[in-house]
Amino acid sequence: MTTAGTTPPRIGLFGTGPWARNTQAPALAGHPGVELSGVWGRRAEAAKALAAAHGSRAYAGEEGIDALLAASDAVAIALPPDVQAPLAVRAARAGCHLLMDKPVATTVAGAREVAEAVAVADVASVVFCTLRFAPETAAWIAEQRAVDGWFTARAQWLGSLYAPGSSSEYADSPWRRDKGGLWDVGPHALSVLIPVLGDIEHLTAARGPADTVHLILRHTSGASSTVTLGLSAPPGAAGVEIEFRGAQGTATIPGWAGAEAAFRGAVDALAEAVRTGVPHACDARFGLRLTELLAQAEAQAA
Incomplete structure (x- = not known):
């Protein structure tokens, strides 16, 4: 993922649900500094519809995951947390920077695996907590x-x-x-x-x-x-x-104005982390810390 030059960074979107439709896809497609490189969905028809709505390419199936990773510099993930976590690990190992939804995972082990994959691959990461980016x-x-x-x-x-x-x-x-x-x-x-x-x-x-x-x-x-x-x-x-x-x-x-404007701010934050090499405060490590706290609270409340 680059932040300078004539070629905009390519960001692939994983997910086709309401959050992806209403926030991530329009924010990415309308961002002047990035290219929406494709949309992957667990339902092929939903991926086709969302990609077509934003002039992008649809991907589906297991082979579609690898194809979209290969076509992207970074990925935005709008999937349930425990689907997101292993996909984020896979994307990091493929060299893609990560723009993840919160929570990163609902298990400490899952969130830790993401944070460790990000560190080993030396990719940038941002966890989209809306108020940090609006x-x-x-x-x-x-x-x-x-x-x-x-x-x-x-x-x-x-x-x-x-x-x-x-x-x-x-x-x-x-x-x-x-x-x-x-x-x-x-x-x-x-x-x-x-x-x-x-x-x-x-x-x-x-x-x-x-x-x-x-x-x-x-x-x-x-x-x-x-x-x-x-x-x-x-x-x-x-x-x-x-x-x-x-x-x-x-x-x-x-x-605050809304989630789409906030998500554009998160895209900018990821680009800045890539450009400078300085991790954003709301990165995968912070996502791990949030999961640790939420798991502790869940156990106590139970």
Whole structure:
């Protein structure tokens, strides 16, 4: 993957579900600095339809994986986490840089294998935690990192994906229904808290109603935080709130434009990591750390 010259870097997309259709594919196809080198799907017809919609080539089957890897400098993966992880290892070993969805995997072993493959292959990696790459929230996180004296923080991410009457296409996801809000939106919340307050040295988790999970965290900075996560809240109770409180007062996260703009930011971050050789803070190693924390919380809450 190159970031200079007349040939744009080629990024292949693995996945054809709603997330790929609504975010990754349009972001890649519309990005002026990259070429969408192809779309691979577990369902050949879905791959053909998504590739055709964006003027690209479709790939399917086991042989299609190797063919798209060979035709790409990097890959973006929009697949269930435990399908993503072995594919990411395979892509890294083929010399492709990685733009992965969160969580990297739902097992520590799977996430560690990805991080180790990235290190051995010496490829760049980015894990797409939306708030780390949306322009508005990325700038806000950087501002809070520069502030000293944070005392505590609160993060609440409640969706109504599985509330009665929900018609969201994202609800038709076996891994998301099985793992719940902890694994789906937990990475987003943690990816904001950790860069500002430091890594988590102690974690307590407890279950709430439906798939809701509550976390109490102590960070290496000495600050503490609380987190509430879930996908089954009534629509009127759904929403995202993150705030820090400390010696300088209170800081509340702003709104952001949407996932497609954030994904373009993640593409730019991957290109920068390739160009400079400096790993992005939200890379495969950070993805491994998130999986370790989520697995610990899941075990406690159970």
